[in-house]
Amino acid sequence: MGLLTASTLLQELFAGKNVLEIACGTSYWTEVMGRMAASVLATDVNERVIALAKTRPLGNQVRFAVADMYRLAPEQPFDGLFGGFIWSHIPRQDLDSFLLWLKRFVRSQRTIGFIDSHPVEGTSQDPERIALTSTAKPFSSKRWKTEPSTKC
Numbered sequence: 001m002g003l004l005t006a007s008t009l010l011q012e013l014f015a016g017k018n019v020l021e022i023a024c025g026t027s028y029w030t031e032v033m034g035r036m037a038a039s040v041l042a043t044d045v046n047e048r049v050i051a052l053a054k055t056r057p058l059g060n061q062v063r064f065a066v067a068d069m070y071r072l073a074p075e076q077p078f079d080g081l082f083g084g085f086i087w088s089h090i091p092r093q094d095l096d097s098f099l100l101w102l103k104r105f106v107r108s109q110r111t112i113g114f115i116d117s118h119p120v121e122g123t124s125q126d127p128e129r130i131a132l133t134s135t136a137k138p139f140s141s142k143r144w145k146t147e148p149s150t151k152c
């Protein structure tokens, strides 16, 4: 799928919705969604990328916040949640817990979407390799049991 198709799909998915974006980076997808969504709260754990993202003129419907996706504590539920190129960073055995964790930030029956590249054998996105290296991962399942500590 090309970038144009992905962008169109994303806009259709989140049109008119209040969206929480995790791991937004410098806001590539934030800008795409921001054209159609009612609002986007774009978050990332990295203060420097958020500072860069904030320099982009994306409109009043887009806000940014520094937030760890494992310690989110938004003040209200969202209509949708999106993550670009973060899915492949989650160890395969943690994906169910990860989704359960994120579901609490969206209203029931609402939309959660991810975009990522197709895993390629032998690369850092190879699921086997992610699973194999996951003992050194920063995100253990215990994370989901901790109380959220970062407001966004």
Ligand SMILES: C[S@@+](CC[C@H](N)C(=O)[O-])C[C@H]1O[C@@H](n2cnc3c(N)ncnc32)[C@H](O)[C@@H]1O
Binding pocket: 022, 023, 024, 025, 026, 027, 028, 029, 043, 044, 045, 046, 049, 067, 068, 069, 070, 083, 084, 085, 086
């Ligand atoms: C591959 S980049 C993707 C950025 C953007 N979504 C895109 O598609 O261009 C991954 C991003 O995840 C962020 N990230 C990594 N761990 C995170 C965490 N625990 N909470 C929030 N963001 C995180 C990084 O800071 C980085 O900006």
